[in-house]
Amino acid sequence: MKEIRVFAPASVANVACGFDIFGFALDEPGDEIAVKLVKEPGVRIVRISGDEGVLPLDPRKNTAGVGVLKLLEHLKSEVGVEIELHKKMPMGSGLGSSAASAAGSLFAVNALLGSPLSPKELIAFAMEAEKEACGSAHADNVAAALLGGFVLIRSYDPLDVVQIPVRAELHCAVLHPKIEIRTEMARKILKNEISLSQLVVQSANAAGLIAGLLQGDLALIAKCLKDVVVEPVRAALIPHFYDIQKAALENGALGCSISGSGPSIFAIAKDRNEAAQIGYAMKEEALRNGLDCDLYLSSINQKGPKVL
Numbered sequence: 655m656k657e658i659r660v661f662a663p664a665s666v667a668n669v670a671c672g673f674d675i676f677g678f679a680l681d682e683p684g685d686e687i688a689v690k691l692v693k694e695p696g697v698r699i700v701r702i703s704g705d706e707g708v709l710p711l712d713p714r715k716n717t718a719g720v721g722v723l724k725l726l727e728h729l730k731s732e733v734g735v736e737i738e739l740h741k742k743m744p745m746g747s748g749l750g751s752s753a754a755s756a757a758g759s760l761f762a763v764n765a766l767l768g769s770p771l772s773p774k775e776l777i778a779f780a781m782e783a784e785k786e787a788c789g790s791a792h793a794d795n796v797a798a799a800l801l802g803g804f805v806l807i808r809s810y811d812p813l814d815v816v817q818i819p820v821r822a823e824l825h826c827a828v829l830h831p832k833i834e835i836r837t838e839m840a841r842k843i844l845k846n847e848i849s850l851s852q853l854v855v856q857s858a859n860a861a862g863l864i865a866g867l868l869q870g871d872l873a874l875i876a877k878c879l880k881d882v883v884v885e886p887v888r889a890a891l892i893p894h895f896y897d898i899q900k901a902a903l904e905n906g907a908l909g910c911s912i913s914g915s916g917p918s919i920f921a922i923a924k925d926r927n928e929a930a931q932i933g934y935a936m937k938e939e940a941l942r943n944g945l946d947c948d949l950y951l952s953s954i955n956q957k958g959p960k961v962l
């Protein structure tokens with residue numbers, strides 16, 4: 655096999671109470687990435703579409719290239735790689751756009767080389783790409799995008815990623831307000847310290863959410879989808895965030911918070927119909943307030959990247 659075309663999913667990071675440690679992948683949207691092995695050594699990004707001309711072709715500056723460069727260095731491989739990146743999801747949206755590009759190109763190159771590494775082993779290379787994109791090597795988006803399902807980053811040093819089996823058919827509505835928030839900036843505004851009482855509430859909810867997911871206990875999941883640390887700071891970056899969150903909760907969402915560093919807002923629902931109803935209510939509230947937006951409805955993606 656010399657060529658492959660893959661889909662890599664968007665992801666919701668933090669999931670309310672798990673800043674930098676929780677994430678899950680979506681079935682849609684996502685990126686499409688075509689990779690070809692060629693004779694001339696080196697990594698080249700030969701075409702990008704859907705980015706309105708903003709992403710660099712330089713593989714050292716584009717997340718689709720950074721991870722692959724690191725992977726080939728690690729494997730001491732001299733192969734030549736040509737990458738086509740088709741952005742099919744909004745950038746700067748809090749939906750893990752840079753992570754999807756990194757995960758997709760790594761998955762594709764690894765597959766073309768005969769899968770020398772496992773998807774879990776690819777996470778560290780995708781984190782290097784995140785570092786290039788926003789100055790921070792967080793793993794919550796890339797781990798979800800590479801592994802699918804719900805992930806917990808149990809430790810960063812050493813990296814330890816735990817896949818959490820979800821015993822419920824959860825669905826998700828994601829509202830993407832059409833404003834851009836740069837992750838780097840959205841991280842800089844966070845405080846470096848939190849109070850002991852915030853620690854107690856946040857860690858209790860994080861532990862409770864994992865228990866709720868493992869047991870398929872929707873009432874427990876709903877009680878725990880709360881963020882007392884990051885959401886109160888970042889909400890100020892998203893016009894009408896609390897109105898939209900209220901609309902989601904009043905329409906039956908188990909929980910609603912900021913997706914990653916925003917501006918996207920996710921709501922979790924117990925089935926697809928409810929997710930749709932919640933999503934339409936969120937969208938209506940946003941539009942009523944003059945906030946242009948897109949709506950995505952998705953179940954939790956269980957597979958991560960897939961070959962097209």
Ligand code: HSE
Pocket residue numbers: 667668673674675748749750792794795837840841913914915916
């Ligand atoms: N955990 C990261 C953050 C995700 O919230 O900054 C960025 O998408």
